[in-house]
Amino acid sequence: MTVEFMDTLTSYIASLRRQGKPLLSPPLHWTILSNGAADLHDCIIIFVFEANKTQPALVVKVPRLPEDGLALQLEYDRLVELWEHLGPYAAFRVPEPVAMLTLGAQPAFVISYIHGESLLRASRRKIWGKPEKVYSLAIDAAEFLRDIVDRTATQLQVGENVPTDILKKIEKFREMYHFTEREDQALEGLIKNIESMRRRSTHKALIQGDFWHGNMIRNSSHGGLMLVDWQYSRWSTDVSLDVYLFLLAGALASAPQFPFEERARGAMEVLLQWRPRIIPDYLQAFGKPDQCTLMPARYGMLLCCVEKAVRASMDLGFDQVNDLIWRLLFAELVNLSDESEFYNEI
Amino acid sequence: MESKYRSETSFQHSLPKSSSDWRFLLPITENSRVLIIGGEQDDFTDLFNKIGVSSVTWLCNPSAVAGELNENNQNYFDIVALPFGFPAAKLTDEIEVFRTVRRLLHPGGSIFLGFSNKLGLFRKAFIANSYQSTPHHVIRHLRLSGYSDIDLYGVMSNLETPEYIFPLKADLLGFTLQHRYRYLLPARLLHYFSSRPLVSIVLYLLSYYFVIAKSNHTPETNL
Numbered sequence: 001m002t003v004e005f006m007d008t009l010t011s012y013i014a015s016l017r018r019q020g021k022p023l024l025s026p027p028l029h030w031t032i033l034s035n036g037a038a039d040l041h042d043c044i045i046i047f048v049f050e051a052n053k054t055q056p057a058l059v060v061k062v063p064r065l066p067e068d069g070l071a072l073q074l075e076y077d078r079l080v081e082l083w084e085h086l087g088p089y090a091a092f093r094v095p096e097p098v099a100m101l102t103l104g105a106q107p108a109f110v111i112s113y114i115h116g117e118s119l120l121r122a123s124r125r126k127i128w129g130k131p132e133k134v135y136s137l138a139i140d141a142a143e144f145l146r147d148i149v150d151r152t153a154t155q156l157q158v159g160e161n162v163p164t165d166i167l168k169k170i171e172k173f174r175e176m177y178h179f180t181e182r183e184d185q186a187l188e189g190l191i192k193n194i195e196s197m198r199r200r201s202t203h204k205a206l207i208q209g210d211f212w213h214g215n216m217i218r219n220s221s222h223g224g225l226m227l228v229d230w231q232y233s234r235w236s237t238d239v240s241l242d243v244y245l246f247l248l249a250g251a252l253a254s255a256p257q258f259p260f261e262e263r264a265r266g267a268m269e270v271l272l273q274w275r276p277r278i279i280p281d282y283l284q285a286f287g288k289p290d291q292c293t294l295m296p297a298r299y300g301m302l303l304c305c306v307e308k309a310v311r312a313s314m315d316l317g318f319d320q321v322n323d324l325i326w327r328l329l330f331a332e333l334v335n336l337s338d339e340s341e342f343y344n345e346i
Numbered sequence: 347m348e349s350k351y352r353s354e355t356s357f358q359h360s361l362p363k364s365s366s367d368w369r370f371l372l373p374i375t376e377n378s379r380v381l382i383i384g385g386e387q388d389d390f391t392d393l394f395n396k397i398g399v400s401s402v403t404w405l406c407n408p409s410a411v412a413g414e415l416n417e418n419n420q421n422y423f424d425i426v427a428l429p430f431g432f433p434a435a436k437l438t439d440e441i442e443v444f445r446t447v448r449r450l451l452h453p454g455g456s457i458f459l460g461f462s463n464k465l466g467l468f469r470k471a472f473i474a475n476s477y478q479s480t481p482h483h484v485i486r487h488l489r490l491s492g493y494s495d496i497d498l499y500g501v502m503s504n505l506e507t508p509e510y511i512f513p514l515k516a517d518l519l520g521f522t523l524q525h526r527y528r529y530l531l532p533a534r535l536l537h538y539f540s541s542r543p544l545v546s547i548v549l550y551l552l553s554y555y556f557v558i559a560k561s562n563h564t565p566e567t568n569l
Contacts, residue, residue, distance in 0.1 A: 004373040031512040031522055034367045040393065044367050047521070054517050062370070065396055104375070105398055121529040 006030060006046075008103045009060060013048055013110065016099065023098070024057050025050045040064050041316050043072070047113065056113040058098060062106065069107030071231045071315070076100040076109050078233035082206055085152045092219075093148065094227055114226050120214035127213075128254040135278050137213070141246050142285035144225050145211060149239050152206040153291040162204045162237050165314075166194055166303070172310040177327050186302060186334040193299040194238075201237030203291035209233050211242035212249030232311075238293045240300035241307055243286055247271065247279060248304050252325065264328035268336070275342055283346055297346040298333075305330035364389045364429070365507045368556055371499065372425055372458055374399060381423045381450060383411055384430040411446055423450050427458040429556075430505050431478075440479060444491035451561040457493065459484070459557050460505040466553035481514075481550055484557055493559035501554040502526060511556065516546045 010030060016023040033045040043063050047056035063069050079097035083090040090096070096112040119127070119137075127133040156162070170187060179187070208215070209232030217226045248267070251274070255266025271279070279297070288294070295303065309326035336342050364385050374380065374394075379401040382390045386406075394402040403423075405411070411432065426447045447457050462478050481498055488496050500519060502510040503526075510526065512518040523540040531539070538544070 005370050029513065029515060029518055031510060031518050032367060032370065033510055033525070034365055034508055040396075044370065049517070049521070052517075054521055056521070064367070064393075066398075067396070125529065 005103065005106060009046070009101075009108060010048065012099075012101060012103065013058065013060075024048070027051050031056075041068055043068075046108075048110075055115060059095070059111050059113050061109045061111070066105050066107060069102070072107055072109040073100055075229075075231040075233065078206065078230050079111070082148075082152065082230070082233075085206065086148075089151075092222060092224055092226070093144070094230070114217045114219060114228065115221065116217040116219040116226065118214075119216040119218065122218075123213050123253065128250070131273075131278070134250065134254075134274070135281065138246070138250070138278055138282040139285045140225055141211075141213075141216070142243075142282045144227070145208075145239075145242055145246070146286045146289075148208070148227075149205045149242075149289060149292060153203045153289075154205070155203050155291075156201065156237070160204075162201075162235055164198075164236065166307075167191065169306055169310050169314065172314055173306045173327075176310065176313065180331075183331065183334050187306075190299050190302050190306070193295055194303075197238050197293040197295060201293050204235045204237050205239060205292045206233060207236045207239055207242045209241060211245050213246070213253065214249070236292070238295065239289060240293075240295040240303055243283070243294060244297065244300040245304045245308075247274070247282065248301060248329065252329070260325050260328055263325060264332050267329055268332040272340070272342065280346060296343065298343040301333050302330060305333065366390055366393050366429075367508065367511065368427070368429055368458060368460070369394075369397075371497075371511070371556065371558060372427070372456060374425060376400075378424040379403075379422060380425045380427065381405065382427045382429070383407075384428055384432070411443060411450075420449055421452040424452065424455045425458060426450050426455070429458065429460045431459060431461045440483065440487040441491050444488055444493065448492050448561045453561055455561050457488075457557075457559050457561065460501065460554065461557070462505070462554050463550075463552060465551055467548070467551045481555055481557075484555075488557070488559045492562045494562055496557065496559040499556040499558075500549065500552045501556055503553070505554050508554070514549050516542050516549060519545045519549055519552075 010028045013024060014022070014026045014028055028051070029049040031047045031049075033047065035042055035045045041064070043061040046060040046062060048058040048060060049055070050057050061072055061075075063072060076097050079094060082094055083097065086093060095114055098110040098112060101108045101110065123137075127137055170191060174187065208227060208230060210229060211227070215227055215229045217228060218224075219226050248271075251267040251270040252263065254270045255263050257263055283297075286294075294300065305326045309323050309330065312320040312323055366389065376398045378399055380394060380399060381403045383405045384407075385404075388404045388406075391402045391404050394400075411428075428447075432443055444457070451457065461484060464478050464480050485496050485498065498514050500510075500512050500514055500522070501508045502522060510522045512522055520540040520542060523545065524536060527536050527539075
């Protein structure tokens with residue numbers, strides 16, 4: 001055989017043991033999923049199969065560029081922490097972090113495979129545009145999220161300062177785009193809100209950082225939601241990013257996809273349609289966090305737009321054209337007429 | 347008038363035209379000397395440099411492979427990759443190209459080749475420079491040309507940016523079909539298409555393949 005990376009990887013995985021027994025039965029087989037077409041900063045996904053099995057046992061995420069291994073290391077570390085906090089219950093919520101490897105210079109992150117239906121692909125046909133399905137998913141997602149927040153909430157130590165780079169992100173957002181006066185005022189309001197929330201915080205929780213339907217899988221054995229892709233996960237005193245991103249990403253998925261301006265406008269229309277029932281019931285299902293902070297929707301939604309609009313630029317060092325949608329949605333959210341009462345009481 | 351948003355041209359694209367994930371199949375190290383042949387633009391040199399492989403040569407025109415051969419680079423390369431194949435008017439040309447590549451490789455070096463299957467189901471329109479053959483012919487001609495340790499991989503659904511790459515095993519193809527078409531085909535139909543008896547036949551009727559083979563440890567002069 002000439003396939004050295006794959007050989008080294010499968011040999012390593014074959015040597016993994018749990019409670020003295022091999023984790024998987026050799027010989028192991030594999031399939032590569034070239035995730036994200038040719039984007040150099042994406043990972044490829046390798047499915048690893050046990051002998052004579054038709055479904056994978058493990059998934060390996062391998063960054064195309066070794067320099068992007070840091071994000072995987074972070075994901076591994078966060079998942080390990082999450083498993084410590086969730087205990088045996090973790091297996092029903094998130095993939096198990098099995099190993100973080102460096103083979104040669106090539107990092108590889110090994111996690112358990114989740115058998116189930118990816119909502120990224122299934123939701124196009126089955127959920128968006130069907131209010132009852134959206135409602136049901138939203139309530140499920142809110143309860144899931146609240147559960148994770150409650151189980152990971154940890155009291156801050158005296159003098160503990162949970163690091164956040166949100167102010168840097170707002171600064172970057174301002175560098176990247178031109179803003180109207182009204183938008184500038186909204187950003188100022190967001191900064192004041194963030195500072196006020198930080199002063200009130202007494203606890204931190206592990207947020208996922210990219211809580212949207214594309215990272216959810218409906219498990220085929222127990223039927224519950226499971227959440228993958230924890231590379232943006234972090235400790236935070238405020239849980240607004242996860243809570244509101246789910247709504248915004250869902251609205252964007254429900255809108256026409258092109259051109260961008262129309263997509264942002266369409267997403268705003270979807271949010272307005274969801275406003276009477278889906279949004280308040282989603283927020284109610286999440287509930288008022290007892291320990292961490294949650295911003296009002298007006299600022300929480302803007303926070304999501306800023307975070308998503310600058311993410312690639314700050315993390316990867318270049319802008320992705322698709323991130324422009326978040327800048328456009330920011331404008332829609334800010335320019336919502338005061339008479340719309342969209343933000344009242346949420 | 348100043349635009350409200352940054353112009354689209356200020357967004358750099360991180361997307362090369364061609365994927366190079368096939369590199370994970372190859373025994374490439376920092377010291378490897380790699381020759382990549384084919385493709386419309388050099389998407390490869392920069393990537394290989396970024397992963398620490400500094401000795402990479404890119405040659406645009408697969409027809410010029412023979413022209414690459416000179417005293418300086420005989421038995422020079424560790425890897426010669428033709429991810430999109432080469433134009434071959436007739437099957438006997440295959441042997442000629444394989445032998446030429448073998449002269450470029452040092453003994454034990456690897457050839458990597460992508461090709462479309464003449465017998466392939468659902469093959470897309472002919473791509474310029476795409477090499478058409480059959481798994482049977484490629485394996486036979488590689489053996490005749492002095493290669494061994496030949497491994498064949500199924501590729502879906504094109505050679506330029508393949509979505510799936512897998513060793514040719516029925517169960518792996520079955521899973522790949524399930525994964526690829528789960529949300530596109532009715533469950534019962536997909537179950538039938540990905541059943542073991544059917545995929546065992548389809549394995550050799552795929553549209554695209556990658557093949558890797560090692561040059562035998564015999565000096566070129568013995569050919």
